Amino acid sequence: MLLIPCPHCGDRPEIEFSYGGEAHVARPADPAALSDEQWADFLYARTNPKGVFAERWRHTNGCGRFFNVVRDTISDFFVAGHKDGEPRA
């Protein structure tokens, strides 16, 4: 079980959180301008890296807020984290 560093509350057990997937997947400013390939890429294609990975979590059973963390997907250790809206760590 992960011990997830919530930037608002501190380290908390994983069962308090829900997963938000890959971070920085921004919704296109003008979706209508996108080709089908670009739209499918936004909706479905993911980096899915083996190594350092920026992801979102929501502290559902805590402060309730979304935040970003950087985790190593090989070791599952957290490398960095920041509050939603703040610059990337």
Added chain:
Amino acid sequence: MQRFSALALLRNAIGGHEAWRPQWRTPEPREEYDVVIVGAGGHGLGTAYYLAKEHGIRNVAVIERGWLGGGNTGRNTTIIRSNYLFDESAALYNHALTMWEGLSRELNYNVMFSPRGVMMLAHTVHDIQVFKRHVHANRANGVDNEWLSPEQAKQFCPPLNISPDLRYPVLGAALQRRGGTARHDAVAWGYARAADALGVDIVQNCPVTGIRRAANGAVEGVETGRGFIRAKKVAVVAAGHTSVVMAMAGLRLPLESFPLQALVSEPVKPAFPCVVMSNTVHAYISQSDKGELVIGAGTDAYISYSQRGGLHIAQHTLDAICELFPMFRRMRMLRNWGGIVDTTPDRSPIIAKTPVPGLYVNCGWGTGGFKATPGSAHVFAHTVARDEPHRINAPFSIERFRDGVMIDEAAAAAVAH
């Protein structure tokens, strides 16, 4: 190839078992192959076998980072069934199930396919509706699946607790009698042995570190831990690591890799006659021929390549197992491990050509690839050999996500499968 038979067993027994030879070679990779397959799991080795046997392409290497069958082939809970909802899935998985039935004979290797029946439990009104829809859709597709009352389910699997005061009571079940289990390692070994006998090189402990492409974009070969290997075609069958390998060719796929856990108990006498799955409470259980209870859990929530998952996931499954099968409450678990499963947004696999000429991919099996091994390998070999998909895997393209023609088993099953 040394053929296995009762006579061969007797002859070797008399000879003190001194004459058995290794079942496949350990070759040095050649400089060039017609086809290089990345990943020596069941699907990859099977692809090599069918390339050699059905398409006459024998200049083939299967390149494996670790040891053959050491990934998800050796980590799954060996359940085989084909009762999927949609026509495309039913065709694919039933193709595989039909091949399972003759696989031991085909490979002259006992894969211990045991069609002992797969029973899927319904715990809610929604489950009942979904399962009955499956039963009817399956019948229309010629796939056997039948609806059982709780009493009939208990008759089929006596250890089952059908008390109405369970947290998740058993309200009925869908039973596929042709479904069952097989020995997972034997599938990899059987395909490896048969492919090797047809001239396929299986190169283990050889990680692929890059995919080289020519100026026109076509595949030229793979960079490996043992140097560059030239190849006319490269077929990637790397399960949880598919995103990593495809990124070497500059491709991003609709895949995410999650840990999926399984456990086995201490071995006990035969006590459990079938496979029981409960998608709603995430419990999958059967008893191996060795006597261990083989238990599958759900996936973890997060992307990881760590091949282990959270304890709370396994505990959730064991809670359900203990409630459904009270006689197992005092069993001890011996081992717990994880495999990394690559899941697609619609929970159906991708078996297809890619935008890169000469590069093919078979991935996205998620939590349920083992059952499809022979069928997957068979249609993928066709795709690689002919440079066009087999009728059965044509719908399982990458472009289905662009074109919106999903095969949405995720919504159909509402859970991992």
